[in-house]
Amino acid sequence: MILDGKCPTGPIEKTWDKHRFDLKLVNPANKRKYNVIVVGTGLAGGAAAASLGELGYNVQAFCYQDSPRRAHSIAAQGGINAAKNYPNDGDSIYRLFYDTIKGGDFRAREADVWRLAQVSNNIIDQCVAQGVPFARDYAGYLDNRSFGGAQVSRTFYARGQTGQQLLLGAYSALSRQIKAGTVKMYNRREMLDLVVVDGVAKGITVRNLITGELESYAADAVCLATGGYVNVFYLSTNAMGCSVTANWKAHKKGAFFANPCYTQIHPTCIPQAGDYQSKLTLMSESLRNDGRCWVPKSKADLNKHPDQIPEEDRDYYLERKYPSFGNLAPRDIASRAAKEQCDDGRGVGPGGRGVYLDFATSIKRVGADTIKERYGNLFEMYEKITDENAYKRPMRMYPAPHYSMGGLWVDYNLMSNIPGLFVLGEANFSVHGANRLGASALMQGLADGYFVIPYTIGGYLATVKPGVVTTENPEFTKCIEGVNAYNNKLLSINGKKTVFEFMRELGGLMWENCGMARTKESLELNLKKIPALREEFWKNVKVTGSGPELNQQLENAGRTADFLEFAELMCRDAHHRNESCGGHFRSEYQDEGEAQRDDVNYCYVGAWEYKGDNKTPELHKEPLKFDNVHLAVRSYK
Amino acid sequence: MSDHKTMTLTLIVWRQKGPKDPGKFETYTAKGITEHHSFLEMLDCVNEDLIRAGKDPIAFDHDCREGICGMCSQVINGAAHGGQDRTTVCQLHMRKFKDGDTIYIEPWRARAFPIITDLIVDRTALDTIVQAGAYVSCHSGGVPDGNAILIPKPAADEAMDAAECIGCGACVAGCPNGAAMLFTGAKVSQYALLPQGQAEAATRVKSLVNAMAECGFGNCTNHYECQVSCPKGINVKFIARMNREFLKAQFV
Secondary structure (H helix, E strand, O other), X not given: OEOOOOOOOOOHHHHHXXXXXXXXXXXXXXXXXXXXXXXXXXXHHHHXXXXXXXXXXXXXXXXXXXXXXXXXXXXXXXXXXXXXXXXXXXXXXHHHHHHHHHHOOOOOOHHHHHHHHHHHHHHHHHHHHHOOOOOEOOOOOEOOEOOOOOOOOOEEOOOOOHHXXXXXXXXXXHHHHXXXXXXXXXXXXXXXXXXXXXXXXXXXXXXXXXXXXXXXEEOOEEEEOOOOOXXXXXXXXXXXXXXXXXXXXXXXOXXXXXXXXXXXXXXXXXXXXXXXXXXXXEOOHHHHHOOEEEEEOOHHHOOOOHHHOOHHHEEOXXXXXXXXXXXXXXXXXXXXXXXXXXXXXXXXXHHHOOEEEEOHHHHHHXXXXXXXXXXXXXXXXXXXXXXXXXXXXXXXXXXXXXXXXXXXXXXXXXXXXXXXXXXXXXHEXXXXXXXXXXXXXHHHHHHHHHHHHHHHHHHHHOOOOOOOOOOOOHHHHHHHHHHHHXXXXXXXXXXXXOHHHHHHHHHHHHHHHHOOOEOHHHHHHHHHHHHHHHHHXXXXXXXXXXXXXXXXXXXXXXXXXXXXXXXXXXXXXXXXXXXXXXXXXXXXXXXXXXXOOOXXXXXXXXXXXXXXXXXXXXXXXXXXXXXXXXXXXXXXX | OOOOOOEEEEEEEEEOOOOOOOOEEEEEEEEEEOOOOXXXXXXXXXXXXXXXXXXOXXXXXXXXXXXXXXXXXXXXXXXXXXXXXXXXXXXXEHHHOOOOOEEEEEOOOEOOEOEEEOOEEOOHHHHHHHHOXXXXXXOOOOOOOOOOOOOOHHHHHHHHHHHOOOOOOHHHHHOOOOEOHHHHHHHHHHHHHOHHHOOOHHHHHHHHHHHHHHOOOEOOOOOXXXXXXXXXXXXXXXXXXXXXXXXXXXXO
8 A cells, every 4th residue: 555644735834724724623612522641741641631631622641650750751861952143153943944854864754843943933932831940151141062973063952951951841731731631631641552443543442550440531632742762772871661562452453553663772871791680771963062082092902091092003993084063963873873883893891892982082172061061961960870970081981872763654644544543752763863853852852742733633533523432332342352362372371581581682683683773684584483472471471469469570561562562573674775875784784884775665764564473574664755854864074 | 700809798778678568677788898899889780689689689779879769779888978078879889898898788767757657758758859949940941041031150150069969868878957058058059140040039939948948858957967977068058048048028
């Protein structure tokens, strides 16, 4: 099937304004008759729930944490982009649009990206109005910094905790609506199924994580803002609870999964220290503004203290390879370059899996106090984890899974192919193409939540009669019974291996064979090994406790079971895409280490349809057209 | 991967089946722990052993494991988050302990935070305080340009100092009165310091203080344990600012 993204046509700069006008409206007095479910309370979900509640819809919001304030958006450090052009350095909506399309290696829709760039400016105004304490200069104006993949300073930030401050802003708006009674908040609930009635999304099944009870909720539209799936690698920068589960359940109910092979490996994370490790910690990309990446030129220097390696014996490989962007090369490029140096046997630290990120030059130039003001909390965090002082000794960094550009397929209105199911933020696939630029995730989450869904959901709701389906509908009972049987099965296996052991094994396979570089052979290996591991899981996993109680093992087991299915789709997608683009690097398709795209055959969004357990999924394509930015080799040299 | 020396530790952990269960301490042994394990990774290892033995693992809250989500919440050897300066449990590393140590692990204990299971407590009272008015009542859209209202850097910086709170509740757990004054003071101060928060300053501080009392939190008697317990180093001066704002609000 050829998919239609329903993008507006005409001059790109008018598309969103025109579309907004064309959308149907719901009468203010009728809005309260409509129920909307929002799953996830990060930047996209929190902002959406707050904005929809304020418009007058009846919103039910869900999160698995004990408070909506804890969603993993909170961990984003560096900043948020906007085309304000406050520094007068040549930025514009058009440039942000252009950078994002190019940064995504020409695998995103032009219209979606234009809209993102256009509303980026509203986001900053919105957050300032909410009391988000962005960094300011001495005159009281908002401060900006530069970030990877851009040659203008368009990143707004709040120390090294921008995600936290933006999320607390959205959470404050959400709290206001909870108090006003327009949003009913359900904490500690995990979505375990999507309820589809006559082909239309009408509700969800959740597990109450405290009592273990399964609960049904009905609505006229369901919004998933459930984040990304890079915990499929087991070790990633995501929170422990991040999973593909909500998206995967929706996929199994018919929602297409687009571009699952596009995952972002972030270049600056603290290297792994041991096998017991449960997660990797990211150090903001902003550090590359003042830190220089290097490894020793000679393997003979590997065991020396970095201070004892003179300037001429250091290989500042990013500055060497990409003179115009240098240390600010985009993430996919910087990650691969780090891997290259380590594969060449010149990596530093345990296992040779690390590169130096050195601040000595900047400390000399601007002084340690300025560096401390810019990155103090990051240096502190680094010291807590590694016991090393980065003011005195360069940090050691290694790439780690961080973000998923792929996600559920949505049209321009953020609606999936299931009517009534909307997907927001990282959970959808829409704007980052094959690679996301730094400080763009926060921008997308808030754009979707504050400024896109409030308009587009009205266009859909205006066409449906409110409250037609309630939880009395037999489909809800069927979903509850299905989830119950599934959980009981997990609990009854009583095998020998723990959930963590399976997850670690799956993560290892994915990192090794579907990670920063993939090949036809490595993917085919995974396509054999993953089904075998999945089979073993269902025979040999050990989950203690019971269903109707707080049971964290059962939660993890369910998430792992979904990852074991999803991982196969991810490898299948990577295997079918015979090109390299952005975060998807197939070693066979390269030009001296640079990704080699195939625009003739692969300039499309690959969206997969679920066809049943152990059946081959079907690929649908949405061709990508570039009318405003010319397809070109993406060069940062 | 690592060839570090390993430690063996004795853990004395609070186990409680549910809110009505009286609960008791149980003793476990953690083996093969290196200095690079985080405290929660050490507990993961203990739990893996418990699961293999067919026993219920220790339930504890955690999520981001990088010190920012505020989900983790344990009293370790009598100190919230383990007593290291500006450190959450998930960022506490085992290099702070010695081979053979005995470690006591308990949940947050406060009237406003009922225990759910083992080390997991119910902190919805903190959300209730925020819902009482810790926000600027602005709409989505229709706001002025971000640079329309200038904010002096010292004010923006101090607001940020207050806004760094991660809402973990360690201040409450550390306080002998179970007070949430540091948490609430930080919220009140963030908005009081910014021009955007001025219009509602008086009503905000009154309703937040009211909500604190209704949720069952205690009052401040200047022990400063909250500041010591706070993993983000939120300063008690924000409690003083809240008191000042509260007093001021009586005359508005």
